[in-house]
Amino acid sequence: MKTFRQYSHYALLSTLFVFTVFVAGCGGGGGGSSSATAIAPPPILPIIIATTPIIDDVNVIINRSITALFDKALDPATVSLSTFTLVDTNTSLAVIGSVSYNSNTMIFDPIADLNVSTEYTATITTGVKNLEGRAMASNYVWSFTTGTTTDIIPPTITSTNPSAADTNASINISVSALFNEVLDPTTVTLATFSLVTTSDGSPVVGTVHYDSNTMIFNPAADLNASTEYTATISTGVTDLSGNALAVAKVWSFTTGTTTTIALLPVDLGTSGSFAILTKTGISTTGTTAIIGDIGVSPAALTYITGFGETLVGTYATSPLVTGKIYAANMAPPTPAKMTTAVSDMETAYTNAAGRTNPNYTELGAGNITGMTLAPGLYKWGTGLLINGAGVTLSGSATDVWIFQISGDLTLASAASINLAGGALAKNVFWQVAGGVGVYLQTTSNLKGVVLAQKAIVVNTGAIVNGRLLAQSAVTLDANTITQP
Numbered sequence: 001m002k003t004f005r006q007y008s009h010y011a012l013l014s015t016l017f018v019f020t021v022f023v024a025g026c027g028g029g030g031g032g033s034s035s036a037t038a039i040a041p042p043p044i045l046p047i048i049i050a051t052t053p054i055i056d057d058v059n060v061i062i063n064r065s066i067t068a069l070f071d072k073a074l075d076p077a078t079v080s081l082s083t084f085t086l087v088d089t090n091t092s093l094a095v096i097g098s099v100s101y102n103s104n105t106m107i108f109d110p111i112a113d114l115n116v117s118t119e120y121t122a123t124i125t126t127g128v129k130n131l132e133g134r135a136m137a138s139n140y141v142w143s144f145t146t147g148t149t150t151d152i153i154p155p156t157i158t159s160t161n162p163s164a165a166d167t168n169a170s171i172n173i174s175v176s177a178l179f180n181e182v183l184d185p186t187t188v189t190l191a192t193f194s195l196v197t198t199s200d201g202s203p204v205v206g207t208v209h210y211d212s213n214t215m216i217f218n219p220a221a222d223l224n225a226s227t228e229y230t231a232t233i234s235t236g237v238t239d240l241s242g243n244a245l246a247v248a249k250v251w252s253f254t255t256g257t258t259t260t261i262a263l264l265p266v267d268l269g270t271s272g273s274f275a276i277l278t279k280t281g282i283s284t285t286g287t288t289a290i291i292g293d294i295g296v297s298p299a300a301l302t303y304i305t306g307f308g309e310t311l312v313g314t315y316a317t318s319p320l321v322t323g324k325i326y327a328a329n330m331a332p333p334t335p336a337k338m339t340t341a342v343s344d345m346e347t348a349y350t351n352a353a354g355r356t357n358p359n360y361t362e363l364g365a366g367n368i369t370g371m372t373l374a375p376g377l378y379k380w381g382t383g384l385l386i387n388g389a390g391v392t393l394s395g396s397a398t399d400v401w402i403f404q405i406s407g408d409l410t411l412a413s414a415a416s417i418n419l420a421g422g423a424l425a426k427n428v429f430w431q432v433a434g435g436v437g438v439y440l441q442t443t444s445n446l447k448g449v450v451l452a453q454k455a456i457v458v459n460t461g462a463i464v465n466g467r468l469l470a471q472s473a474v475t476l477d478a479n480t481i482t483q484p
Contacts (some may be wrong), residue, residue: 046130047071048140050291051122052182052240055322059147062115065109065184065240066122068140074128076101083127084108089119102185103210107240116148151241156180157233157249161396161421168256171224173230175217176396176422177249184238185210192236193217198228198252215423216397225257254323263377263400266352266429268449269344270337273468275323275483277345278470281305286460286478288320293469295326298337303327306476345469349451352431355402366407372420375399383407383434390416393447397422401429401448408434409452411444411462419447425465426484437472440464449484 050069053060066086079101086095086108098112106124116121122141126135160177162169175195188210195204195217206219215233223229233249271277275292281303282294288306296303302313307318311323314334316325328338359376366380369387375395384405393401401423405407409432411417419425428448432438437454440446440462448466450456455472458464464481468474 020074045134045137046074046128047136048124051142053144054291055142056146057144059149060114060144061151061241062113062146063150064114065110067182067185068106068122068124068238070104070106070130073104073131074101074106075131075133078127078129078218079106080127083125084122085125086110086120086122088115088447089121095120100186101146103188105185107184107186113150114146116146119143119145119327151239151243154243154246155183155237155239158457159244159420159422160231160249160251161394162253163421164251164253166253169223170259171222171255171257172259173255174219174396174398177215177231177233178420178422179213179215179239181239182213182469183210183215183407184240184242187236188215189236192234194234195229195230195231197224198230201379204229214397214424216267216422222259223255225255228252228254239456262398263375265400266348266402266449266451268348268467269278269376271340271345271348272467274341274467274469275481276468277341277473278468278474279342279472281308281473282476283473284320284476284479286476288476288481289322290320290480290481291322292481292483293323293326294321295338297326297328297335297342299327300329301325301327315473345451346471348469349431349453349471352402352429352451353404353433355404358404369415375401375403375423377402377404379404381406383410385412386399386415387412388414389476390418390445392418392420393423393428395423397424398427399423400427403428403430405430405432405434407433408436408439409440409450410439411446413441413459414443415441416445417447424484425449428466437470447484 048068049071052067079099081099083474084099084106087093087264095110097108100107121141124140126139129135139415157177159181162173188208190208193208193215196202204219208217208218214272230252235244235248237245273293274292276294278296280299281296301316301472304325304327307320309316314331318325326334326338329333355377358379360378362380363378366382367385368391370389372392372394409430425447430448430450432452435454438452438456440448442459443461446466447464450468452470456468456470456474458476458479462476462479465484467483
């Protein structure tokens with residue numbers, strides 16, 4: 001059942017250690033005594049980081065499966081029809097179907113097409129547990145409304161890494177294929193994605209997993225040097241509507257003699273648990289939708305405007321945010337949490353800015369419009385402009401791009417950062433030192449983590465699949481922000 005929705009990923013919840021110090025004075029002004037007691041951190045509970053369809057979605061395809069992606073692996077024994085249900089919201093009649101689990105994803109598959117123009121409510125209960133035996137804090141409930149159409153279009157593969165006929169692939173590479181839509185995770189297996197030595201057909205031992213519309217084959221050991229391999233993805237792969245890949249995808253590539261020394265991603269620390277994090281404020285106008293937490297510090301909650309937020313103890317909620325809102329003036333332990341997150345954001349910025357030995361310097365004289373960029377470290381002593389034709393980042397699901405920009409970053413109207421070959425938004429970092437900051441013009445589409453020394457302005461209709469981490473403010477106008 002097809003809608004093109006890319007899973008977004010929350011970072012794992014950080015662990016917070018709280019220390020209490022008791023100081024007791026002794027009579028007569030004598031010496032004091034102190035003790036420090038470490039309070040054990042609360043257990044990390046499983047959380048749902050994305051659903052398909054999303055909350056309050058409309059015009060949903062009627063022959064699709066319903067999915068929920070968790071932040072970590074679940075105990076498969078707790079995934080069942082008793083822990084994942086779907087009902088007609090108006091009549092409370094249960095939808096008959098089956099429930100399965102793969103790649104951290106629970107899937108409810110209706111036995112028949114859903115009714116047209118009907119609201120449904122899905123519920124995942126606290127009976128679901130992770131591998132540590134911990135349950136969610138509360139039931140997860142969301143609704144969506146069907147349209148009138150079915151999906152009969154097979155999924156397609158838009159790119160592979162290595163590409164067909166590549167003659168110098170790294171021997172430590174993972175082989176991946178990027179699809180144009182969300183797949184049924186249960187069909188992503190070693191039975192549907194294989195890799196063999198072309199000359200004799202001997203299979204390569206490895207594992208297969210699924211991430212952000214990408215099937216990935218990870219060999220258990222380095223491939224042989226100067227050897228041709230053949231990868232095959234079979235027609236057993238289907239989308240969420242059960243449409244199978246029309247024709248098996250078969251392609252070959254040849255390894256070189258070298259390994260790739262991976263560029264390490266920027267460690268975001270606890271700032272990586274936010275979709276938007278700033279020091280001075282977040283504002284929005286228009287119909288904005290944010291998937292992920294947002295927060296400000298040292299600014300107070302009053303510096304988050306346009307969200308219609310409701311305070312709930314140590315955090316706030318908003319109809320515009322699928323997540324929580326944090327500010328420095330909320331009840332403990334939020335102030336400490338926010339101080340740490342902002343400090344980690346600043347450390348991450350310094351880390352990205354301090355990377356040395358760039359692979360590319362002053363590429364395109366500050367205008368990379370229309371280019372396809374390999375993984376690596378890029379550096380400009382000026383601003384960086386991307387016009388309407390956009391730019392493509394082509395690499396695997398483990399490759400990293402870091403862009404060091406001394407000036408401002410500007411995406412012109414309708415400009416898009418495109419990912420190919422399995423590249424993931426979470427591995428793209430835009431470090432922007434400009435005195436003004438980052439401008440995402442109307443209907444532009446940015447992917448990656450923005451680390452801005454100043455402000456970030458997101459104009460009408462622009463979309464971000466990534467994180468906006470600013471040491472000044474973030475301004476939004478009818479945008480969609482989804483953390484990877």
